Amino acid sequence: MEDKYSYPAQTTCDKCGDDVRRFKFLQKINGGRFCKKCVREKRKEHREFLKRDICHIPKRKDLEKEWAEKRKEKEKLMKTLPNYESPGIKSIRRGRPKISSLGIYITRDEKNVLYKKLVGLGFDSKTANERIDNLCEKMRKVVEKLRETVKSEEDLNKRFREEFGKMCMELESGGLE
Numbered sequence: 676m677e678d679k680y681s682y683p684a685q686t687t688c689d690k691c692g693d694d695v696r697r698f699k700f701l702q703k704i705n706g707g708r709f710c711k712k713c714v715r716e717k718r719k720e721h722r723e724f725l726k727r728d729i730c731h732i733p734k735r736k737d738l739e740k741e742w743a744e745k746r747k748e749k750e751k752l753m754k755t756l757p758n759y760e761s762p763g764i765k766s767i768r769r770g771r772p773k774i775s776s777l778g779i780y781i782t783r784d785e786k787n788v789l790y791k792k793l794v795g796l797g798f799d800s801k802t803a804n805e806r807i808d809n810l811c812e813k814m815r816k817v818v819e820k821l822r823e824t825v826k827s828e829e830d831l832n833k834r835f836r837e838e839f840g841k842m843c844m845e846l847e848s849g850g851l852e
């Protein structure tokens with residue numbers, strides 16, 4: 676059996692393999708011996724690990740990615756709304772859109788309320804969604820028709836809400852199939 680102490684002392688880094696020439700130039704971490712450069716790297720890695728995995732501090736880059744995804748999702752959702760205008764068109768007139776152009780559709784919250792009502796009445800989710808889609812389609816037509824006669828946006832919005840209320844009642848009583 677060979678005596679391990681007869682070997683010359685280690686002078687190479689366990690990570691990068693660089694020869695630092697003297698054993699004392701290597702630093703011991705977790706049972707391994709590393710050169711200065713690798714020790715610095717390891718410490719940095721460890722700090723990152725503490726920050727990200729232990730303290731859950733997200734990287735700015737990751738946050739930005741998340742924000743971008745959220746923006747995209749919102750954009751996708753906006754496109755499903757009946758009076759959505761693409762950002763290209765919208766950018767022509769700057770600033771906030773008028774309230775009048777916002778009110779004339781069934782909001783996502785309203786859809787959710789309807790959905791819960793229908794499910795509460797015993798409809799399965801597919802039927803409930805179909806009914807809500809039908810209702811939205813009908814309301815679109817109602818708005819088109821109202822626009823022919825009602826000129827003031829305020830009146831239009833009021834009439835829309837009235838018609839919407841009626842349709843909700845119809846929907847709950849089993850209409851709009």
Ligand SMILES: [Zn+2]
Binds near residue numbers: 690691710711713714
């Ligand atoms: Zn090294």
